[in-house]
Amino acid sequence: MQLDKTRIAIRERSFLDILDLALSVLRQHAGPLALALLAGAVPAALLNHWLLQGLLTESGSEVVWYLFLMALLVYLEMPLATAPVTLYLGQALFVERPSAARLIRDFVTSLPQMVLYQLAPRVLFIPLFITLPVPFLGWPYLGEIILLERNPWRKRLPAGTSTLSRSGNMHGRNRGELLTRWMGSVMLGTLLLFVFWRSLWFLAEVLTGQLDDVTPQCTVWLPAALWLVLGYFAIVRFLSYLDLRIRTEGWEIELLLRAEAVRLGRQIS
Numbered sequence: 001m002q003l004d005k006t007r008i009a010i011r012e013r014s015f016l017d018i019l020d021l022a023l024s025v026l027r028q029h030a031g032p033l034a035l036a037l038l039a040g041a042v043p044a045a046l047l048n049h050w051l052l053q054g055l056l057t058e059s060g061s062e063v064v065w066y067l068f069l070m071a072l073l074v075y076l077e078m079p080l081a082t083a084p085v086t087l088y089l090g091q092a093l094f095v096e097r098p099s100a101a102r103l104i105r106d107f108v109t110s111l112p113q114m115v116l117y118q119l120a121p122r123v124l125f126i127p128l129f130i131t132l133p134v135p136f137l138g139w140p141y142l143g144e145i146i147l148l149e150r151n152p153w154r155k156r157l158p159a160g161t162s163t164l165s166r167s168g169n170m171h172g173r174n175r176g177e178l179l180t181r182w183m184g185s186v187m188l189g190t191l192l193l194f195v196f197w198r199s200l201w202f203l204a205e206v207l208t209g210q211l212d213d214v215t216p217q218c219t220v221w222l223p224a225a226l227w228l229v230l231g232y233f234a235i236v237r238f239l240s241y242l243d244l245r246i247r248t249e250g251w252e253i254e255l256l257l258r259a260e261a262v263r264l265g266r267q268i269s
Helices: 015-028 030-052 063-081 083-092 100-125 134-138 142-149 163-171 175-208 214-249 251-268
Strands: none
Touching (some): 030 063, 163 214
């Protein structure tokens, strides 16, 4: 691993540049990213199907209630379901061939904090519908901090930091920009969801000849489109996390210094 030779150029980018770069990353790592997304999304989709089975009637009279419940479930599952994508990108940034064993090990190691800091707050916010966006507005990159930096629960050394302290320091000075990017992501994500859903829906109608069948539209094609969009925005979120570190911490300089320290250490030894 050479810290000063990353697979993605480390520099500041606008949000539009990040959206474009996410497409390039998706194209270059399509196979592994698809497997990483499937590893998280398929169990979540199967669980949702099992929990909501039988809710839709043939007439489709329960569609709104079904979609509402599915949206809540996906809201809860999203941090864990997209975690494999984030972990893969964290490795792919520095190494040509990421290790599946290390990805699994890092996920298991990070799981307790992901449950406590990502899943539990979402469960608590559900009764207060107006506060549902809080995790996205208050600490949008907390998942990346947990998965990639793996700080301890509590500060162990005077110079160290805990996960929550790290999140507060990273997000505290950038609320306005984070809000703007979140609003842009919501608008673009909604548009992409409609496009993907309608495209899959139309393709299924052409191939099967079954028109106006509500059940597969909601139980198969909508979840598929939703997880595709969430997978793409997992890449966007990872790249935005890197961009925030570069803007606020000079991360590219840190990588250069750490790489030079490693080289000097090898020469001395």
